[in-house]
Amino acid sequence: MRTLLALTLLGAAGLALPPAHAKVPASQAVMHAVQGTEALLRLAARLRRLTEDGLDPRDYAIPADTLAEADPAAWRAALKQAAGAAVSDLLHGKVRDLPGRVDLRRDTAALPLAPWMAELSTAPEPATVIDRAALLPPEAAALKRALAAARARAAAGGLPTVPPMPGTEALEPGTVDPVRVPALRARLAATDPAVAAMHPEDPLVYDEALVAALRRFQAAEALEPDGRIGRMTFAALNRPAEVTIRQLRVALDMRRAAAAPGAERRIEVNIPHQRLQVIEAGRVLLDMNVIVGKPARATPVLRTRLAAVMFNPPWGVPERNAREDLLPKFRTNARAMMEKGFRVFGFADGQRIEIDPTTIDWRSVTPERFPYLIRQDAGEANALGRIKFVIPNTEDIFMHDTPDRQLFRRAERAFSSGCIRLEKPMELLDIALQGMAGWDRARIDQVLEGRQTTAVTVARPVPVRLHYTTVTVEGAEVRVRQDLYGLDEAYARALDAPRLPRVAELRLR
Structure with a gap:
């Protein structure tokens, strides 16, 4: 037949x-x-x-x-x-x-x-x-395996959920909780065979063995592996399988016909993973943690070039930062803000004039009515640190040093107002100025110690890409990071939209 x-x-x-x-x-x-x-x-x-x-x-x-x-x-x-x-x-x-x-x-x-x-x-x-x-x-094979596993979990009813703590409370090691600890044990047992094999003396206690398993989970999710279960860890534990499926589908489609990177030296910043790499001819020359924009002030995706370096940069505070971030601090202690190098400017008869911040009634100033410009002088306390890397763009985004070094030890680093704070600014500076006569480490130290603002154009501008890739493949592991800004969800909606025939396909029919 x-x-x-x-x-x-x-x-x-x-x-x-x-x-x-x-x-x-x-x-x-x-x-x-x-x-x-x-x-x-x-x-x-x-x-x-x-x-x-x-x-x-x-x-x-x-x-x-x-x-x-x-x-x-x-x-x-x-x-x-x-x-x-x-x-x-x-x-x-x-x-x-x-x-x-x-x-x-x-x-x-x-x-x-x-x-x-x-x-x-x-x-x-x-x-x-x-x-x-x-x-x-x-990476299609690894992503397809992860997608199949996620679909299997969803088909089996998804993963057990763990009820969050009220308010901002965290579930601490050693806590006895007859609701959350058994739920946590069931959730981790679904993905961690070691937990499934446990025989706890008291199943209601958040004991050391369960804390160790939670730390493994946190490390895999790129969260602070401290064993404490706060808002972000609860969110990761309770991420619906359908969300992971959508992110993996997006990851697969994003990689199709993706333009191959050239062999030239380039800077890649993965925003959701909060990492920067300098890559040349397939080799990673520099790898570091970075701090990116919080969801309310997202770091934009960009393609640009590292064009210049500024030593001892002043900070012209953007209006939004001044209104939302600095106003409460001026209200609390205007003199302390002066000591950190902040200067306040107003306008009189069309002219900009400097105003002593201790003479301003900051209680009467509101975010909606903020008639001042704020500038922070170069110095040890400057928010930009000692070095600013200029990457021309219309969003006024740049990469910079920071005095808040302790933040780089955090697993989740979406703290900035959009710019990129660098864990290793001096190492990136060495790469940016490589091959420029007269710019050795001794001269760099001299310029920094001089405390004068100095700008240097880079002889060989380095391509920079700020990209948004939540799913990465590291060896045999597929890492899925939180969709910080909802860009994966926007891509997934486009992926689910009705398909229209392509012109090339029509020619081939």
Whole structure:
């Protein structure tokens, strides 16, 4: 019966069997019956499993197998169209353009569709073409495994939840809690075999063994591994499986046809992971923690260059920082703010004048009515530290040193007003000034000790990319960080939007 059906399909398509050595033109998007009906049915089955690749099979109008006998020509045409669209999205990504995401670049020209479409038409097992396209992006295999595991957890009812503590309280080691401790034990046992094998003397006590397991969980989630369960740890414990699934789907689609980085030296800042790396020819030259913008003052994604370095920079405080951050401090102790180098300016007769902050009634000043400009002089207490790295952009974002060194020991470091604070500014400075005559460490120390503001243009500007990648693959581990600014969720909405045919696909049909 299937042999007869294959011959019927061949006749309906008006094709003769091609010689084994014949090449099918890329523009001839027709599946030859030489592939066999069984192979085409396996192709249809593979297309229905596009969920394992983070795609929705419903986007591709996969024809029912029953149509193969009812209308062979229509079935073949619909299957060809579905397979072509799937290959296009697996190679080039379903989401091609997302407003504001300048950190994402696809190089679709490096993966032309025509050879893939030709192979899809002639391969004895066209389902294997789908498999290869799905595994082509870097790290796709690891991400697909993580996605399958997340889907399995969701199908099993998700992970147990742990009721949060009231208000801002944390669950401390040694606490006896008949509600939260058993729930925590069940939650960790679902992903940590060591917890599942525990036989606690008192299951209601947050004991040392459970604290150790929680610390392992915190470390894997890039949280402070202190064993205390506060707001962020509760949120990580209770993250719905569906959220992780959406982030992994986004991660897969983001990597499709992603433009390969060049060999030149570049600076990469991963905002959700709060890390900076300097990379050259595939080697990591510098790796450090950074502090990024809090959700209310997000660090923007950018592509720019490190153009200049400023030693002993003053800080012209942005109006929002002055109104929301500094006003309460001036109200508390205006003299202490003066001692930290803060200066206040107002306007009289159209002229800017400096005002002694101790003479201002700060209680009468409100965030809505803030008629002052604030500047902080260069110095040890300056919020920008001793070095500012200028990366031209319209958002007034830059990278800089900071006097608050202790914050880099925190696992979660979204504390800034948008700019990037650096754990190792001197190491980045050495890289920025490398090869510039006269700028050795001795001269740098001399300039810094001089306390004078000095700007230096970098001889070889270094490309800088501030990107938003919540999911990373480190060895065999897939790390999923919190979607700090909701950019993954925005991408997921675009991924779930109805699919429109691409111009290139239309040409190939």
